[in-house]
Amino acid sequence: MQNLSQVLAASATPESLQSVLNITISTCVDISNALKKGSLAGILGMAGNENVQGEEQKKLDVISNDMLKDALLACPAVRAIASEEEDDIVPAHTDGEYLIAFDPLDGSSNIDINAMVGTIFSLYRQTGDNPATEQDFLIQGKEQVAAGYVLYGPSSMLVLTTGKGVNMFTLDPDTHTFLLTRENVQVAQDTQEFAINMSNQRFWADSMQNYVNNLVAGKNGSRNKDFNMRWVAAMVGDVHRILCRGGIFIYPWDNKDPSKPGKLRLMYEANPMAMLLEQAGGKAHTHTQRILDIQPEAIHQRVAVILGAANEVDKCLSY
Structure with a gap:
């Protein structure tokens, strides 16, 4: 070994x-x-x-x-x-x-x-x-x-x-x-597992609320399949689970605090995790662009994050 x-x-x-x-x-x-x-x-x-x-x-x-x-x-x-x-x-x-x-x-x-x-x-x-x-x-x-x-x-x-x-x-x-x-970890393109802090749902944009509501509706909703939710409250734990068994992790834009429309730090959390996910065949975006394409404006800049299974990230962004 x-x-x-x-x-x-x-x-x-x-x-x-x-x-x-x-x-x-x-x-x-x-x-x-x-x-x-x-x-x-x-x-x-x-x-x-x-x-x-x-x-x-x-x-x-x-x-x-x-x-x-x-x-x-x-x-x-x-x-x-x-x-x-x-x-x-x-x-x-x-x-x-x-x-x-x-x-x-x-x-x-x-x-x-x-x-x-x-x-x-x-x-x-x-x-x-x-x-x-x-x-x-x-x-x-x-x-x-x-x-x-x-x-x-x-x-x-x-x-x-x-x-x-x-x-x-x-x-x-x-x-x-x-x-x-x-070796050579790969993330499945599709998933039935998501990670998000549901306690903030009332602060999300309507489009994100609609997306998550459809996940929660499961087979009774438009997605026609059941999803499980997991939330570790540590990005490193949630991303590790995705790399091990698939999934999508979301910390979306919200209006809870107008001075902090994103929770996670671009330089210390979003960028390194985005590189890992893309190298493993997944995707990593904000609600508007690929994370790795963001031009940083400050070292403590915060961003929204949507990363994980490529097809599910695309589905989320389609909302």
């Missing part, structure tokens, strides 16, 4: 990119170990401050962010980092080759109930003569050179693409290494 380093080397991944990925993923192993200690290490609960999005931070949000930040800033191949938990980008090495954006702990509201959380990351290759700025990060998602996540569940799993398909790895707790357990 191949480990991560062997798979990266066999796929001719540049050594500099391998170094950034190995450091990122090694740090995720440390985050996984910290999560396992939970209350025993006094790391659960609130940190007592808010992030740049105005969300109250959990202790583990801060801890995992600091772990990744410290490790990546020490890597010579990293030019700069951007984190969901940082107000601004953090320059690293001017002669570095890669920009990395990450959500250090997606789904942190699940931490205190011992439910699924994960780390999501996205890499771009960019060089320059001057220290990196926020403007350098405003790159379309289709320019990503790698994207992935580590899911901290009953077993810790890494899902990764370097633009040559999607592979899944499982963390061996004895050797602390990720071993390849599933």
